[in-house]
């Protein structure tokens with residue numbers, strides 16, 4: 001039983017487009033080349049995963065709708081596309097309707113995936129329990145919180161060395177970086193990396209140095225003694241900030257979506273010698289002009305080298321953006337406890353820590369990264385398994401879907 005039913009098919013614009021009239025009043029317009037390339041017949045389309053077997057290079061330069069016929073009481077439509085004589089382009093109504101690319105359907109598709117913003121002043125700290133990982137339901141809800149809120153604090157993670165890796169791997173595959181498979185954030189009075197001191201850090205996303213920064217950052221508090229003064233975690237939803245920034249300073253917003261910033265970690269003397277560098281704008285927009293990603297890490301930013309006319313506008317825009325990031329209204333502040341594991345969507349949130357005094361105590365976080373696309377995949381697979389339908393959320397990986 002199909003959900004959507006086709007009432008009528010007409011050709012328009014010199015037969016280059018098929019107009020499909022649906023039983024709920026909606027009208028879709030499909031180009032002939034689009035119909036042919038997306039044919040659902042058993043020859044063109046592998047039914048299990050839906051991969052296309054259409055050889056596009058062998059298609060005629062122009063296809064015209066010569067006939068559109070409705071079958072199975074509106075559940076299927078067959079198109080004869082001239083000059084092809086030996087092929088019928090087949091569409092099931094439900095699939096065709098789900099693929100409609102009119103403006104209303106496209107914006108509906110994008111809107112339902114959009115992130116929902118939560119004002120820090122009106123939000124509780126999102127928490128989950130380590131034992132949730134033992135059940136599909138618990139895992140599904142934990143991951144759902146990460147995508148809904150941008151982060152979650154997982155309580156009572158076993159306080160053992162490498163626990164963060166073991167826990168991370170239960171969620172999604174680990175991704176190594178120039179710091180190896182994990183790194184220890186502890187005050188060792190480092191002269192190389194300010195993260196390994198007790199100094200407060202600027203807000204940042206991790207690993208902008210890569211073309212695709214690691215998606216999920218896990219920080220496990222192996223020890224966070226009561227004597228330690230300060231060291232609170234601070235988190236800001238950068239997508240929310242960019243939404244405000246775009247409305248308040250549209251010209252500045254455009255500058256930061258155009259002017260590229262170099263980011264790098266180049267050091268041949270560290271235990272894992274590294275030379276990783278890239279150059280990209282702070283704000284990533286897509287085809288629909290929506291924010292789909294960002295890059296922000298003052299600590300790994302390299303010297304700006306751009307056209308002369310862009311220098312002052314860039315710094316003016318940067319200063320305004322940073323003011324919004326540091327606006328206390330936009331940030332959530334909390335203290336991790338020993339055994340807590342912070343799970344952050346690094347492609348959505350910027351984070352930092354306050355400076356701290358150990359006072360004879362210890363603040364020791366162990367951290368690693370896991371793949372965000374795999375985490376979302378797990379979320380969707382669990383949704384199906386548990387019969388709890390959700391729409392695949394936008395996650396900040398430079399894609400709107």
Ligand SMILES: [Fe+2]
Nearest residue numbers: 204205206351
């Ligand atoms: Fe960080």
